[in-house]
Amino acid sequence: MSGIIAIISQPPAEGLTGGDLEALGGAAALAAQTGEPVLAAVIGHSVSDAVAEAGERGAERVYVADAEHLAAFSGDAVVDAAESAVAASEVSTVVIGRGTNTLEFAPRLGARLGGGCVMGVTEVRPDADGGFAVVASVYGGSARAVYRLAATPRVIGLSPGLAPAPDRDAGRSAEVVAVDAPASAEERVVVDQPAEATGPRLEEANVVVSGGRGLQRGDNFALIRELAANLGGMPGASRAIVDEGWAPSEEQVGLTGKIVSPDLYVAAGISGASQHMMGCSTSRVLVGINTDRDAPIFRYARYGINGDALEVLPELIRLTRERAGG
Amino acid sequence: MHIVICAKQVIDPDGVNSYALWGQLEVDESGRAFSTELPLIINAYDDQAIEAALRLRDDGHDVTITALSAGGEDVNQLLRHCKAMGCDEIVRVDDPDGPPDAFRTARLLAAAIRDLGDVDLVLCGRQSSDYDQGTTPAALAEMLGYAYVTVAFDVRVEGERLRIKRATPLGEEQVLASMPTVVTISNELGIPRYPTGRGMIAARRHPATVKTLEELGVEDGDGAELLELYIHEVAGECEFIEGDDPAAQAAALLGKLEAEGVL
Numbered sequence A: 001m002s003g004i005i006a007i008i009s010q011p012p013a014e015g016l017t018g019g020d021l022e023a024l025g026g027a028a029a030l031a032a033q034t035g036e037p038v039l040a041a042v043i044g045h046s047v048s049d050a051v052a053e054a055g056e057r058g059a060e061r062v063y064v065a066d067a068e069h070l071a072a073f074s075g076d077a078v079v080d081a082a083e084s085a086v087a088a089s090e091v092s093t094v095v096i097g098r099g100t101n102t103l104e105f106a107p108r109l110g111a112r113l114g115g116g117c118v119m120g121v122t123e124v125r126p127d128a129d130g131g132f133a134v135v136a137s138v139y140g141g142s143a144r145a146v147y148r149l150a151a152t153p154r155v156i157g158l159s160p161g162l163a164p165a166p167d168r169d170a171g172r173s174a175e176v177v178a179v180d181a182p183a184s185a186e187e188r189v190v191v192d193q194p195a196e197a198t199g200p201r202l203e204e205a206n207v208v209v210s211g212g213r214g215l216q217r218g219d220n221f222a223l224i225r226e227l228a229a230n231l232g233g234m235p236g237a238s239r240a241i242v243d244e245g246w247a248p249s250e251e252q253v254g255l256t257g258k259i260v261s262p263d264l265y266v267a268a269g270i271s272g273a274s275q276h277m278m279g280c281s282t283s284r285v286l287v288g289i290n291t292d293r294d295a296p297i298f299r300y301a302r303y304g305i306n307g308d309a310l311e312v313l314p315e316l317i318r319l320t321r322e323r324a325g326g
Numbered sequence B: 001m002h003i004v005i006c007a008k009q010v011i012d013p014d015g016v017n018s019y020a021l022w023g024q025l026e027v028d029e030s031g032r033a034f035s036t037e038l039p040l041i042i043n044a045y046d047d048q049a050i051e052a053a054l055r056l057r058d059d060g061h062d063v064t065i066t067a068l069s070a071g072g073e074d075v076n077q078l079l080r081h082c083k084a085m086g087c088d089e090i091v092r093v094d095d096p097d098g099p100p101d102a103f104r105t106a107r108l109l110a111a112a113i114r115d116l117g118d119v120d121l122v123l124c125g126r127q128s129s130d131y132d133q134g135t136t137p138a139a140l141a142e143m144l145g146y147a148y149v150t151v152a153f154d155v156r157v158e159g160e161r162l163r164i165k166r167a168t169p170l171g172e173e174q175v176l177a178s179m180p181t182v183v184t185i186s187n188e189l190g191i192p193r194y195p196t197g198r199g200m201i202a203a204r205r206h207p208a209t210v211k212t213l214e215e216l217g218v219e220d221g222d223g224a225e226l227l228e229l230y231i232h233e234v235a236g237e238c239e240f241i242e243g244d245d246p247a248a249q250a251a252a253l254l255g256k257l258e259a260e261g262v263l
């Protein structure tokens, strides 16, 4: 068995983004270590643009499962289609980027293929016999674990930022192989879906202003929203205040929320627990506002204000209002 | 309706967080575990999985709830907690020195669930707070051939099916799933109830059923082998913005951010 295959499922029509690009980048990085070819599997409906793009970004062969029942995500159907692509390509390793549905199918695929799976991989290390070990965070980021997936085919779920996607090169193109993807009885049907997000995405925002339990009351989250708007950014939240019902869970940043990497991340009234920092520690400039000078947030912050967020936020809002043109 | 909840004993994550913060978290000689003595608790999402099962009982369904865990005798404490919460039966797969491989654990749990017979629903926490992987329940669903639904915060029975609300990164999603199903529970479910006094007394008198790997016929297989753990250090180079009052601090901060080119 030889080859590293990046799985791209339900690619957006506008071109590959986020986890799909990272899967191609991760596959290329791994292939560079093991000397295996880079392949891709594209799963969805009417995906010829994505197939072409995967080729331009370095996949030598692209396995395509294109069918109407694959237009929207379904864990059952995607695991089946990915299994077919792996069988057809005879690869050793499957690489999957972080996306909305990764948790729903990557570990299942690892169990189905038999080689297992490690999620949230932040680093791949070559080992002496031409293989590799993978590193993933544990305890919400306080420690790291090194794993070996000895058997193949195995699945690697990537954490964002492992390796950049190879640039597009219109001179490259892949051999395209169609994969059979028959529709099977669905064990699980979606009956009500969240509206497709149309506005800007938290994961791509240049500025994120987040609030935590230090805001004291739910209605103070309005300060976070207002400052974020003034800075042309988006609001985020700690899990503590999502659990309190002060912010919706889609705005949670962290290990079990969104992973963001903006130019500016402001954490107001957030302690800086490692699980929260998993979602924002790669931000370019991090600012902490906290009444406790020993709060862990100041370990990560570039700038800190040791003070009351409920006093500092209104000043920041006032001073940035002109910037927002208001 | 027979519900199985799978529970894991973990080192208290808040304890790990604060020890790590003060540089006091240490790895032992094996390189694969912490030497630091920290309290063991039920993985919080698993506690919420028990709560999800109890809510189905509150809804008036005739449910039998079996709590299942794999490990050595120290896991009896966790299972007693499950019993005190209101689970009917508690089962331990005797595996005192098992490596922390999610795929191996899933094989043990799958064997124990097959051994129980007619199971309709398996509830697990969305991930464990030690390894943060979320792979065990997925592997369990594959091995059992059950339907699989993740990050649920509301689970209801609707005829022969389950109606499940999920907390996805895009917002709430509702799915209908056939049974048997493995469902993982997320914190959006809410705070689990406390064990009652009566439950705690019952739990003291109720030993766990213990199953050995031989009895269950668990076979070897492949998975993720943990080679090494190491502590992740955070550098820390914070510049505190001083100032006479919040207005001065806010202005000084904006000045710094402008100079950094991030505004």
Ligand SMILES: Cc1cc2nc3c(=O)[nH]c(=O)nc-3n(C[C@H](O)[C@H](O)[C@H](O)COP(=O)(O)OP(=O)(O)OC[C@H]3O[C@@H](n4cnc5c(N)ncnc54)[C@H](O)[C@@H]3O)c2cc1C
Pocket: A140, A211, A212, A213, A214, A215, A216, A237, A238, A239, A240, A241, A252, A253, A254, A255, A256, A257, A258, A268, A269, A270, A271, A272, A273, A274, A275, A276, A279, A289, A290, A291, A292, A295, A307, A308, A309, A310, B013, B128, B129
């Ligand atoms: C498995 C697992 C997954 C998790 N996933 C996530 C996740 O994805 N995202 C996440 O955020 N958390 C997550 N957590 C929870 C995490 O460990 C913390 O409990 C949580 O981030 C704490 O939120 P907080 O900082 O808002 O609240 P707290 O810990 O209560 O901190 C509040 C902070 O506010 C400060 N403060 C109080 N008053 C003021 C004031 N007036 N002005 C300024 N500061 C003030 C306090 O000094 C304190 O530092 C997870 C935990 C586990 C175990």
